[in-house]
Amino acid sequence: MPNVVVLGTGMAGFGAAHRLGQEGITPVMYDKNAYYGGHTMSFRHEPGFVFDIGPHISFTKDERIQELLADNVDQRYETIQISLNNYWRGYWPQHPVQLHLHGLPEDVVVKVIADFVEERQKPDGPINNYNDWLLASFGPTFAELFPKQYTRKYHLTTAENMSTDWLGPRIYRPTLEEVLRGAISASSPNIHYITHFRYPTQGGFVSYLHRFVPLGNIKLNHELVSVDPGINELAFSNGVRTRYDELISSVPLPDLIRMIKGVPADVLEASRRLACSSCVLVNIGVDREDISSAHMTYFYDEDICFTRLGFPHMLCDANAPKGMGSIQAEVYFSDKYRPFSGKPEDWIQPVIDDLRRCGLLRDSDRVVFRTAMYLPYANIIFDLDRAAALKTVHGYLDDIGISYCGRYGDWGYLWTDESFKSGEAAAEAVLSKPAAFQAKRRVHSG
Structure with missing residues (x-):
């Protein structure tokens, strides 16, 4: 051949x-x-925790890929309605924040809406970078308090130094009616590019790859x-x-x-x-499963070390021992903008401390498992x-x-x-x- x-x-x-x-x-x-799988790999740790290399779920709308992956796991997968939320200064708004301002400080909500209305009345100007897009989409208050802060944590650079080539459906640009409805009602619609996802019932996300192995002579x-x-x-x-x-x-x-x-x-x-980011993944096992109501949480505060949390035990029962929960924290670096030094394990205790500070871990919780790994390549930075x-x-x-x-x-x-x-x-x-x-x-x- x-x-x-x-x-x-x-x-x-x-x-x-x-x-x-x-x-x-x-x-x-x-x-x-x-091992095969690259970043699609999943690892099983005693006493029975399964962690993927970063958050992995399948939410493709491509029916061919849906069926291909489903066949690879003999149609044994979970279909889950996604739940996402955010943490900002002690508040837990639903995701995306721009549609769920209800419950945030009144002065913040008023200023965000006033900016939003003012921006809509301005003539369209040039969009030269991500910062321009954020200001035109949301106004300066929301842009600075939320996406610009998150950009510095996730992309490790400023919105002024980023293009808009990566956006696609990732950040929702709402109407004024949607912003107002989310500000006055706690039950505003949940609009997101992901509504539900699939995840293998056993073995972690890498299970989707097992039947591909005979396709190659793997070394x-x-x-x-x-x-x-x-x-x-x-x-x-x-x-x-x-x-x-x-x-x-x-x-x-x-x-x-x-x-x-x-x-x-x-x-x-x-x-x-x-440029790309690197990432320290800190995996935590806890003797309690009711840790979070969300599958994933985004953290805007720059004094919280992690940028995003996932909860693998909520993806399928086989990802954690019965009655226990799991947390995966992402701490980002970049050779170009924020170089990593030290050992991955150095971040385990800071992650645990911040989990307690934001209330996800209680003083009575027992951490039964902890590990960390460093990924030199994580997300592409569209600078x-x-x-x-x-x-x-x-x-x-x-x-x-x-x-x-x-x-x-x-x-x-x-x-x-x-x-x-x-x-x-x-x-x-x-x-x-x-x-x-x-x-x-x-x-x-x-």
Whole structure:
């Protein structure tokens, strides 16, 4: 068969393997880890807690992907109506806050509404960055108290330094009627781009990948150290060298580019301008399950160390021992804007302290499990350097014939289904290569 190599075994890598498999091609798939799945992996810890690598749920509206993932778990999944809330200065408004101002301090609500009305009366001005969009959408009071604060915690930079390329449906821009209704009523409509989601009944989110494993010849514990596009050769830290006819990579672009032999200086420099966040995930097990009414909570206060909390035990019963609850806290950093130092474990006690400070953990609660891990790649930061730098990097990879996919290959804000389809698209690009590759495929399949 044509020798197609896929770097990475996450959603994008298996998306590529799935599309190649439809053409009878089994790629060789390399992963630096001792497990497959990438960021889609789930870990089971005694005495029975399951934690994914970050919050993972499937809310795709693509029926093909829905059925594919459902079949992978033999139709054994939970369908859950999502509940989201926020924490701000001791208040717990529903999400999104702009639709649920009821119960916040009166002077804040009045100023937010006054700003909102004033902005609606202004002529449309240029939108040069995310800050411009926030001011035009909400006015200065709401923008500063909520999304601009959250931006500094989640994206590690300022709204003035971010584009709007990532927005899509992620931040709801309400009408004046919706804002007013949410200010005077505690039962205003719950409007969000996610209404319900699916999650495997057993085994954590990685269960969605198990049936994809036979699609590739998987080589674990293979950390890539160099790519030679002149002779189509890969080298790994364990001494293995291998050739490829076609290469599909989900390796983060800054890592991939620095490993390519002969990479031009301007491309290397562009890859260094690509920003992303890193994350310390702190996982906590508690001897009580009624910790929160929400599946996820967003934290705006900059003196709270974590930016977001998830509650894995609320996704399915198998994620925690009976009668116990679990919390996953996300603490963000960025090599470009807020470098991480120290050890992941250093953040366990600060997280526990802040959980107690905001009232989620009681003095009587017993923490029965605690662990932390560091993710060098978390979320893409859409700063003002991204677009030009990405154009340079992707253009170079196109020129040397390396296909790319996934959140860190496309360098975009990709959800689960989008990552899978990104892998499929990369495989499709390989399958559409010129006649020489097609002829090789015909010979091997003939």
